[in-house]
Amino acid sequence: MRSGPLSRRLSDGVRAGLVALVVACGSSRPAPPPPIVARAEVAGTSDAPAPWVEENTSAERVAAVRANYEKTWTILSQRTGKKPALPALRVYSTRERFLADLQDTGFSPDDVASFRRVGGAPRPMHGTLWVPPDMKLSGVCHELTHSFIEALCGDAYQRAKWLDEGFATWFERAECGAVGFAPGDPVKLADMQTDEQWSALRVANPSRVYGSAAAVVARLVARFGEAQVLQLLTALRDQDLEVGLRQVLGIDLAGVQALADEPPPPWIEAGVEAGRARAIVEDYQRTWSYLVGLAGRPVHAPQLVVYRTRERFVADMRAVGFSDSFLAMFERSSAPRPLLVAAWTAWMPPDAEPSAVCELLAQGFFDVLSGDASRRVRWLDAGFARWVAKRECPASSEARDARGVDASAAITVERIVTRFGEKKLVELIAALHDEELEPAMRKVLGVDLAGVQLDAGEAPGLFRVGP
Numbered sequence: 001m002r003s004g005p006l007s008r009r010l011s012d013g014v015r016a017g018l019v020a021l022v023v024a025c026g027s028s029r030p031a032p033p034p035p036i037v038a039r040a041e042v043a044g045t046s047d048a049p050a051p052w053v054e055e056n057t058s059a060e061r062v063a064a065v066r067a068n069y070e071k072t073w074t075i076l077s078q079r080t081g082k083k084p085a086l087p088a089l090r091v092y093s094t095r096e097r098f099l100a101d102l103q104d105t106g107f108s109p110d111d112v113a114s115f116r117r118v119g120g121a122p123r124p125m126h127g128t129l130w131v132p133p134d135m136k137l138s139g140v141c142h143e144l145t146h147s148f149i150e151a152l153c154g155d156a157y158q159r160a161k162w163l164d165e166g167f168a169t170w171f172e173r174a175e176c177g178a179v180g181f182a183p184g185d186p187v188k189l190a191d192m193q194t195d196e197q198w199s200a201l202r203v204a205n206p207s208r209v210y211g212s213a214a215a216v217v218a219r220l221v222a223r224f225g226e227a228q229v230l231q232l233l234t235a236l237r238d239q240d241l242e243v244g245l246r247q248v249l250g251i252d253l254a255g256v257q258a259l260a261d262e263p264p265p266p267w268i269e270a271g272v273e274a275g276r277a278r279a280i281v282e283d284y285q286r287t288w289s290y291l292v293g294l295a296g297r298p299v300h301a302p303q304l305v306v307y308r309t310r311e312r313f314v315a316d317m318r319a320v321g322f323s324d325s326f327l328a329m330f331e332r333s334s335a336p337r338p339l340l341v342a343a344w345t346a347w348m349p350p351d352a353e354p355s356a357v358c359e360l361l362a363q364g365f366f367d368v369l370s371g372d373a374s375r376r377v378r379w380l381d382a383g384f385a386r387w388v389a390k391r392e393c394p395a396s397s398e399a400r401d402a403r404g405v406d407a408s409a410a411i412t413v414e415r416i417v418t419r420f421g422e423k424k425l426v427e428l429i430a431a432l433h434d435e436e437l438e439p440a441m442r443k444v445l446g447v448d449l450a451g452v453q454l455d456a457g458e459a460p461g462l463f464r465v466g467p
């Protein structure tokens, strides 16, 4: 099976466990998702014309761009049965020349100015796929996917932008190794429907909008299967989105929105032991629903990824963009917290204890509420993570409590909850988004740090816990 570094399929055993889990929740859901089957090895090449290449572009870059183009072409022509006219590739070494060409091709000065300001590149138009120097290789997959979407539904994608951009973004991640997903606050479907809304949002925050759209499509694919999503795109050629959704998927827009608000289906590397995967997924689901309850509003859950091998994990960390010194550390042990803008993923390497996922989620949640406050107020971040883990994941190892700093922090957090309640704790973390600790504490709790800190006399006992 060819797939990108983050493209994983659940093993049958794990899937059975997940389906059982979903059924056990007792909600009124449609039939379980269709079986996920290994895809046939893709073979063959496209008949793409030779690319135009700006001088000073490296041969490696051109070869890699072509490889991604051909891969996308081969996979999507197989799965869609379509062979849209092949756009000619133009590979640039400068953004200036790329922008000048857009202008010459008939893009309005406003559009060109927007590409200058925001970055990025247009979908294939006028028979051309533009590849500026800052386009990621997976972006080639993304843009070419738009050609297949248009082959399926004509220009109806303009009435369902979340499906158009969501499918292209989902595909580049599933098949071309792109990382990056929805950061914190999801964008609602209603705000990603038409081209006009999309353009406005794109300027506001591209990663939120693309990430939200991809998250919706990932849920649809997990629930109904990719073939049905392609069928939906085909149906849009003659039908309204609402009608197409009801006829093809048996769901309405509100149903899609409800699906989008659920955590994304986990990705589990083939060969992970089923019991381990199930334990992690259960801890993940329980902890996230608790955290969302605390927030009192929808928050996109981080993508859960469970590894069988540290090699694969390190390869993904490289794709996220970690430096060599981090990678050297990841080769031995540990994993990063979910990164909001870069990836929004809870990575579980093979040697992490299952309940570590609880701390990862708590850290991600802390970032959603507070921005980068974890760097300024480490004890509250660490204490919150330990406190959530002890509360929601009782299997969480006591050995970790032997680490005095985290344990002291967790007790301080517990003390805040006992005195002021969970909601106040969440309010305090959210207040750190714009304020320093002391003023935030005085404003939200009415006390300063000394008012909740451990007494020296209480601390020594902590260090007797564990081996």
Ligand SMILES: [Zn+2]
Pocket (backbone or CB within 6 Å): 123, 142, 143, 146, 165, 168
């Ligand atoms: Zn796009």
